[in-house]
Amino acid sequence: MKPFGQRLAGALAHRGPLCVGIDPHPRLLADWGLTVDVDGLETFCELCVEAFDGVVAIVKPQVAFFEVFGSAGIAVLERTVEVLCSSGTLVLADAKRGDIGSTMDAYARTWLSSDSPLCSDAVTVSPYLGFGALAPALDLAAETRRGVFVLAATSNPEGAQVQQARVADGRSVAQVMVDEAAVRNAGADVLGSVGVVVGATLTEAPDLSALHGPILMPGVGAQGGTPDDVRRLAGDQLRAVVPNVSREVLRAGPSVSALRDAVARTVDGFAFLQA
């Protein structure tokens, strides 16, 4: 298996630059005419798989919306991840994990170890216990040829309190996270496997020019970010940018063809990224 960064670059080139979120909000379940319980969750995911599998470059299930249903919800997540991964659609588990030592190691094994029932192609992680605390995930991802997306500058306004704070050399904390990720990507062929998350809602992005890894940009659509914002924030890194859209696409459901049309329209709006 090729490293995640190379697989992602290939998928973006072939299927278009888009990460679609599977975010089974209670509101969306109701709008789709589904019950807000595990049965509704399961049907929602089956329809998402039918609509997105083999169509979009990368799918991002938001783990929180599965955990809220306890073990039965996790079982739905396991099945969803398994179906997508086994057919070759890349899966980014949005778990935003971050802890220390052996606990981080357990999180890493959950999402990145081939023998885990939740094993995905990549996972989101939070570096706000210190970038170095992420080493178990970064090391395991390198070993299993999977990926990690590190939260750098998030789409929510509260993030700035921590992420825009300055360290002693004057860089923002968000910039430090990007620079640390860049160290991990040094020498990678095509695109490194350590990505960063930069919200499409921001007025300014950290300097991404040396990252050599994927840049996930959530916040498009429901949170107010637009393709023009993505273009502005991406700078000269257009080919590394992966916009994430969740509600804006999911609102088109439950019709599978309407979901696919929404994906096609969204991908068209981002054609400039891979031009």
Ligand SMILES: O=C(O)c1cc(=O)[nH]c(=O)n1[C@@H]1O[C@H](COP(=O)(O)O)[C@@H](O)[C@H]1O
């Ligand atoms: O890591 C993420 O994906 C993420 C980071 C961030 O800064 N902002 C952000 O919205 N997200 C996630 O991206 C998705 C955005 O959903 P929509 O606002 O519905 O498109 C949610 O699953 C969020 O948890």
